[in-house]
Structure formats: structure tokens, C-alpha cells
Amino acid sequence: MDSLEIKIYGDEVLRKVCKPVEEITPELVNLAKKMLEAMYEAPGIGLAAPQIGKDIRLVVIDITHPDETDEREPHIMFNPSWEPEESSELVAYEEGCLSIPDVFCNVERPSTIKVRYTDEHGEAQEMRGVEGLLARCVQHEVDHLDGVLFVDKISQSDRILNQSKLKKMAKR
Numbered sequence: 001m002d003s004l005e006i007k008i009y010g011d012e013v014l015r016k017v018c019k020p021v022e023e024i025t026p027e028l029v030n031l032a033k034k035m036l037e038a039m040y041e042a043p044g045i046g047l048a049a050p051q052i053g054k055d056i057r058l059v060v061i062d063i064t065h066p067d068e069t070d071e072r073e074p075h076i077m078f079n080p081s082w083e084p085e086e087s088s089e090l091v092a093y094e095e096g097c098l099s100i101p102d103v104f105c106n107v108e109r110p111s112t113i114k115v116r117y118t119d120e121h122g123e124a125q126e127m128r129g130v131e132g133l134l135a136r137c138v139q140h141e142v143d144h145l146d147g148v149l150f151v152d153k154i155s156q157s158d159r160i161l162n163q164s165k166l167k168k169m170a171k172r
């Protein structure tokens with residue numbers, strides 16, 4: 001199976017508002033599994049469909065680390081959405097992105113969220129009280145589905161620091 005190519009900052013597909021997935025077909029489930037493979041290979045903890053050139057609302061996530069567990073915990077999420085839980089507060093945490101190599105900056109996001117999505121079996125799922133790295137990753141990946149990148153949300157000083165790297169990337 002050929003591995004998928006990850007699109008880099010500057011590629012216009014990363015700025016698209018992605019289309020909802022109407023029907024979870026075997027082809028889409030297969031694509032999600034290939035996305036997980038590409039994500040593990042990179043390696044990363046999340047990957048959204050536009051990052052492999054598809055403008056559909058699909059993300060894959062696995063925040064486990066291979067050195068720390070034998071049991072990986074892949075999530076395949078079609079049409080994911082989230083909202084902050086009442087207990088949520090804004091927290092800053094350093095983010096990176098497989099489509100924006102070598103740029104790592106703090107981004108403020110809600111700490112605790114409720115997540116809704118459709119899984120690979122077509123079942124509606126809801127996760128309550130999602131926090132930590134998983135909450136962070138879901139928000140970062142759902143942003144991708146709206147054409148939003150984490151560098152859109154960094155401080156002005158971080159933007160200035162990374163300006164030339166980003167410009168070079170976009171020119172490739």
C-alpha cells in the first residue's frame with residue numbers, strides 16, 4: 001500500500017473548508033486507515049484529511065506514544081465537532097503540525113471539551129470531559145477541517161520569529 005503524501009504549508013487544500021461526510025463507505029474507512037499509517041510513520045498524533053489533499057471532514061488521532069504502550073489507541077472521527085465543558089479554562093500549550101515542519105509555538109485553547117463525531121462503523125459518538133493532549137489535538141484537527149492552521153493563532157512575536165520559515169515553506 002502506497003503511503004499518503006502529507007501536504008505542506010502553502011498548499012491551498014490546507015485552506016479549504018472541508019465538506020461533511022454524508023456516508024461512511026468502505027473506501028473512506030480504508031482512507032482513514034491509510035491516514036493512520038501515514039500519521040504513525042511521520043510520526044504525529046493527529047492528521048486531518050486536507051493534510052493528505054482531501055477536502056472532507058475526517059480526522060484521525062492517536063495520542064499514545066509507541067515507547068510507552070503496546071496498545072495504541074487510534075480514533076477515526078468523521079464530521080467531528082467540539083464545545084467547551086463548563087469547567088473549561090483557556091490554557092497555552094506548544095503545538096506543531098505535520099504540514100508545518102519545524103515550527104512549534106504556544107496556542108491558547110479551552111482545556112476541557114465535549115467531542116461529537118461519527119465513528120468508522122457509522123455510529124454517533126460523544127466523549128465528555130476530554131482534556132489534556134487529546135482535547136488539544138481534537139481542536140487542532142477540527143481547525144484543519146475549516147482551513148485554519150495553528151500558526152493563525154500564535155502570538156505576534158512568535159509570528160515574527162517564524163515569518164521567514166513560513167514564507168520559505170509556502171514558496172516550495
Ligand code: NI
Nearest residue numbers: 096097098099
Ligand atoms: Ni496540524
